[in-house]
Amino acid sequence: xxxxxxxxxxxxxxxxxxxxxxxxxxYIDRHLVHEVTxxxxxxxxxxxxxxxRSPERTIAVPDHNVPTTPGRxxxxxxxxxxxxxxxxxxxxxxxxGVNYYPVTDVRQGIVHxxxxxxxxxxxxxxxxxGDSHTATHGAFGALAHGIGTSEVEHVLATQTLIQSKSKNMxxxxxxxxxxxxxxxxxxxxxxxxxxxxxxxxxxxxxxGEAIRSLSMExxxxxxxxxxxGGARAGxxxxxxxxxxxxxxxxxxPKGAQWEAAMTWWKTLYxxxxxxxxxxxxxxxxxxxxxxxxxxSPEDVLPITDVVPAPESFAGGKVDAAKRALDYMGLTPGQKxxxxxxxxxxxxxxxxxxxxxxxxxxxxxxxxxxxxxxxxMIVPGSGLVRAQAxxxxxxEIFTEAGFEWRLAGCSMxxxxxxxxxxxxxxxxxxxxxxxxxxxxxxxxxxxMSPAMAAAAAVTGHLTDxxxxx
Amino acid sequence: xxxxxxxxxxxxxxxxxxxxxxMIIPKQYLKTIKRSGLGVxxxxxxxxxxxxxxxxxxxxxxxxxxxxxxxxxxxNFGCGSSREHAPWALADFGIKVVISTSFADIFFNNCFKxxxxxxxxxxxxxxxxxxxxxxxxxxxxEVDLEAQTVTTSDGEVFPFEVDAFxxxxxxxxxDDIGLTLAKAPAIDSFESQMEQARPWV
Ligand code: SF4
Numbered sequence: 318x319x320x321x322x323x324x325x326x327x328x329x330x331x332x333x334x335x336x337x338x339x340x341x342x343x344y345i346d347r348h349l350v351h352e353v354t355x356x357x358x359x360x361x362x363x364x365x366x367x368x369x370r371s372p373e374r375t376i377a378v379p380d381h382n383v384p385t386t387p388g389r390x391x392x393x394x395x396x397x398x399x400x401x402x403x404x405x406x407x408x409x410x411x412x413x414g415v416n417y418y419p420v421t422d423v424r425q426g427i428v429h430x431x432x433x434x435x436x437x438x439x440x441x442x443x444x445x446x447g448d449s450h451t452a453t454h455g456a457f458g459a460l461a462h463g464i465g466t467s468e469v470e471h472v473l474a475t476q477t478l479i480q481s482k483s484k485n486m487x488x489x490x491x492x493x494x495x496x497x498x499x500x501x502x503x504x505x506x507x508x509x510x511x512x513x514x515x516x517x518x519x520x521x522x523x524x525g526e527a528i529r530s531l532s533m534e535x536x537x538x539x540x541x542x543x544x545x546g547g548a549r550a551g552x553x554x555x556x557x558x559x560x561x562x563x564x565x566x567x568x569x570p571k572g573a574q575w576e577a578a579m580t581w582w583k584t585l586y587x588x589x590x591x592x593x594x595x596x597x598x599x600x601x602x603x604x605x606x607x608x609x610x611x612x613s614p615e616d617v618l619p620i621t622d623v624v625p626a627p628e629s630f631a632g633g634k635v636d637a638a639k640r641a642l643d644y645m646g647l648t649p650g651q652k653x654x655x656x657x658x659x660x661x662x663x664x665x666x667x668x669x670x671x672x673x674x675x676x677x678x679x680x681x682x683x684x685x686x687x688x689x690x691x692x693m694i695v696p697g698s699g700l701v702r703a704q705a706x707x708x709x710x711x712e713i714f715t716e717a718g719f720e721w722r723l724a725g726c727s728m729x730x731x732x733x734x735x736x737x738x739x740x741x742x743x744x745x746x747x748x749x750x751x752x753x754x755x756x757x758x759x760x761x762x763x764m765s766p767a768m769a770a771a772a773a774v775t776g777h778l779t780d781x782x783x784x785x
Numbered sequence: 786x787x788x789x790x791x792x793x794x795x796x797x798x799x800x801x802x803x804x805x806x807x808m809i810i811p812k813q814y815l816k817t818i819k820r821s822g823l824g825v826x827x828x829x830x831x832x833x834x835x836x837x838x839x840x841x842x843x844x845x846x847x848x849x850x851x852x853x854x855x856x857x858x859x860x861n862f863g864c865g866s867s868r869e870h871a872p873w874a875l876a877d878f879g880i881k882v883v884i885s886t887s888f889a890d891i892f893f894n895n896c897f898k899x900x901x902x903x904x905x906x907x908x909x910x911x912x913x914x915x916x917x918x919x920x921x922x923x924x925x926x927e928v929d930l931e932a933q934t935v936t937t938s939d940g941e942v943f944p945f946e947v948d949a950f951x952x953x954x955x956x957x958x959x960d961d962i963g964l965t966l967a968k969a970p971a972i973d974s975f976e977s978q979m980e981q982a983r984p985w986v
Contacts, residue, residue, distance in 0.1 A: 330983075333975040334968060342968060344975055346986050356818030357873075364821070365786070367962070370972075374986075398816040405818040442986065466869065467898060467961070475965040477972060570985030578985045 320588035322485045323554050324520045327460040327585070331443050333477055343480045346442040346459075348472050349428045350377040350415065352406035353732070354447030358470035359409040368413065370476040375415035376437055379403045380427045381732045383420050385695050385722035390421050399733065413473075426698025426724040429453040429666040433537065434698055436566025440555035440582040445472055450666050450748065451550075452543040456536035457563070458555035458585050460520070463544065483549045484594040486519035487587075490527035492601040497782040499606075499676065500535030501668060501746065501765035503527065504542040506604045509617035511597060516548030519595060522587060523553050527601035533562040534672035541667045542748050545614040554586040608653055608778055609750050609763040611641035616750070620768070620780045624651040644752055645760050646740070653778050656762070660743040661692035661773040662755070663766050664722075665729040668746035669697025671704050673766040678710040680770035680784055686718035687776030693720040693735070695727040719773070731756045744772035786900045788958035789930055792881050794854030796926040797844050798918035804858060805865030806892060810874040823870060824877030845878075849921035855928065857911065857918045858885040862903075863892025872899040882928045884935065886911050897951050898960060902930060904945045913937065930956060 321329070333342040348371075355377070362368065369375055382399035383389060392400045403420075410417035416437075418425045424435065429450055432438045438454045444461035445451060447469040454461035464478065472478055488507055508515075521543050528539065536553045543551025553559075560579065563569045570578045605619035616638075618625070626649035627638035642649070647656065663669075663677050674696065686692045694714050696702035702724055705711050715721050728735040729747040737743055737759025746769050750761040762778060771779040814826045832843050839846045845853060856862075856875075862885040863871060872895045875883070883896070884904045896903045906914065917924055917937040924938035930952060935943045954964070965972075979986060 334971045342965065342971070344972070344979070357820040357869075360819055360821070361962075365962070367966075402816075402818055439985070441983075471962050471965065474962045475969075475972065477965055479961065479965065574985040578983075581983065 320591045322587040322591045322593070323458060323522055323552055323585055324460065324483075324485055325591070327441055327443065327458075328482060330441065331460070340479050340481050342477045343443060345445050345472050345476055345478055346374060347432065347437050347444045348375045348476075349432055349437075349444065349446035349448075349451065350375060350406070350469070351381055351428045351446070351448060352379045352402045353381045354466050355409065355469055356402060356405045357466050358447070358473055359405070359413065361470045362413075362473055367474045369415060369473045372414040373416070374476065375413075375473065376418075376428075376432060376435075377406055377410040377415050378418040378425055378428050378431050379406050379420060380425075380724075381726045381730065383725045384733050385725045385727045385735060387723065389723060395733075423699040423703060426696070426701065427666045427669060427726055429537075429541070430669060430697035430701065433457065433533070434566070434700055436563060436569035439563060439569065439578070440559060441585050445478060449544045450541055452548070453537050453541040453666055455540035455543065455551040456533060456553050457559055458552060458582070460550055460552065462550040483520045484518055485592065486516060486521045486548065486595040487593045487597070488521050488523050489525040489596070489598045490523065490601050490604075491525045491598060492527060493530065494527055494601045494604060497606050497767065497785055498604050499765040499767065500531055500538040502604050502607050504539045505607045505609070505614065505617045505763065506599060507597070508542065508546045508614050509607065510599060511546055513545060513613055513615045514547045516543065516546040519548050520550045520552060521546065521548045523551060524587075525598075525601070528553060529556065532672055533558060534670040537670065538667055538673075542614065545748055555582050606765065606768055606781055608768065609761075610645065610647060610653060611638060612644055612750055612752050613637070613641070614748065614750060614763065616641060618653060620653055620778060622653055624649050624653065626650070646742075654780055655777055656742070657777045658742045658744045658762070658772050659690055660737060660741050661686070661690060661719075661769050662695070662728045662743055662745040662747065663693070663769050664695030664697065664727055665745075665747035666697060666726075667748045668766050669695060669701065669724075671701050673746065674701065674705045674710050675708070677766040677770040678713045680767050680781065681717040681719070681774070682713050684717055684774045686773045690773055690776055691720075692718060692773040693722055693728070695722040695735075696724050698724045717773070728755050730754060731759075737761075744769045744778065786958045786960040786963060789881070789900060789902060789955040791931070792854055792928040793925050794881070795850060795852055795922055796855035796857050796884075796914070796918040796924075797850045797853035798915050799844060799856055799858045800915055802859035803861045803864055806863055806868050806871040807865050809863065809871040810868065814874075815868060815870055817870075820870070820873040821877055823874035824879065827874040827878045852879070852922075854879055855882045855884065855918075855926055856880055857914045858883060860886045862888050864889035869895050869898075872896050872901055876901055884911065884914055897955065900955065900958070900960075902928065902947070902955060904928070904935065904947070906935070906943065906945060910943050913941065914943075
């Protein structure tokens, strides 16, 4: 047999039928659904008199619109349009009988955190969701990517997707990370290296010693932002760390099925002589704690650096950088570590897991949020929140002066009431720093949870290593 | 999807070039949870004033054109944002065919997904059809997808091109989902194999 990549293996295991035009009908093992991109898909089913083919493989959870403040079960807490979208999900989930975690359920949270947490996401699976950050689930060695509303309907009705195969790209992070450097710094550094279009047309497999050493939480952070690098999906081959994480989760296999699954999962790696269409190698030791300075996730620099001059770029990027600096209110040559912030957001499907909260608490222990800074922590799920309370992290946060919120997407995209005001500058652990993403006129700097916590204490972007 | 039948109907003339998807359905209507019901908002900013009253001059508000099923449009129809709400809004209004010299790519594809036929015609034919459309309610234009022809109210016949596969899908009322559902046996057998190979899924 010819050597295969991990992507090839998962792909081959899911082809229902290959068509003459080169597309394949791909079987979908798990379909995650949230309230924003699914209403028209369910309505389409209803209008055509169709049903959900595999409700048992479909998981619905409201996350984008939901308020993260207490009392949110009361629909009056939401603006009308949000309320309608959440209510529609509720009706659809019940009517079509899919697995459902409403806001009143402690397991509710951001769809990409709930899936892995409940053991819905398993190695070797195909996972889709009407949401670009579905890439997160690739951390398990699952082929996971976002789809549009028409495709959501297609998957609901047929449990398949019409797909063309992407190319294989390998991103290797060798060696070890230095202290203070995290999975977020890896994923941002990779995008800084390849650009936001560097992964276009590819599925990326992340490998190398530094990736192997990451926890599952860290691996999810890395894969989450594969999409910001332009890739269709990100993958990490499953290993003991993966199996350990999965074992015992509510929807993970048990007993003999576990053994059978393990037998297959252990074959899920790229063969030594597999063909790669593109390879990028970065030394783990070379990665520093980074922050973004502009309005694209590729606008990344080590915290020790300065705001770049637009002229230092080439081609169309010169104008883009000018526009970005103008929007961000920054001047070339300014030290990144001197940029003052007035808001801190720790959360999102990139960095809203327990390990992220632990990293933030580590920095915040016994410290206070700088006067005039509004800081909030939004756990990625109700279970993350409960665990953080149990571990005493919540107390550290509230004592430091952080708002301790309920689970949801929150200020990651500002569809709920958590938004930046024009001119607000935010240290954020989310994944997009686009103009207006966190609120009209808001300015976003992306970074790791530890770095965001450090910024909360000092009131400016800060090299977390100075606080360790 | 409904089968695409022969259309014999009123054609609305919209000679404006570059009618973009923002004009077809303005962004304030994107927060909907439905794809039906957008018809009343189609062309909202051209069709209604600030108070929500109809602007009598707008073609689809004129008595002769309120029941239009065909639009004859200027160049580059459907450009701009990729929103699928644009074909949803037109279809909901009752539009089945749009004729122009050119269409934006995504809009063009989205039409077929929603049971509508976009027809590309050369400028001189569009000019003739536009003139025919100007005649109002008594001038019915006929679009025969089977025969690939457009016939004016005067009986003048113009042939058009359409991708054979897409034509088949429209005539049979097959959408992507319908086509995949026709492969249900293959999906069934994949699932039963899977039950053996990966029973934990
Ligand atoms: S947390 Fe942000 S990126 Fe993740 S699913 Fe929610 S809105 Fe999307």
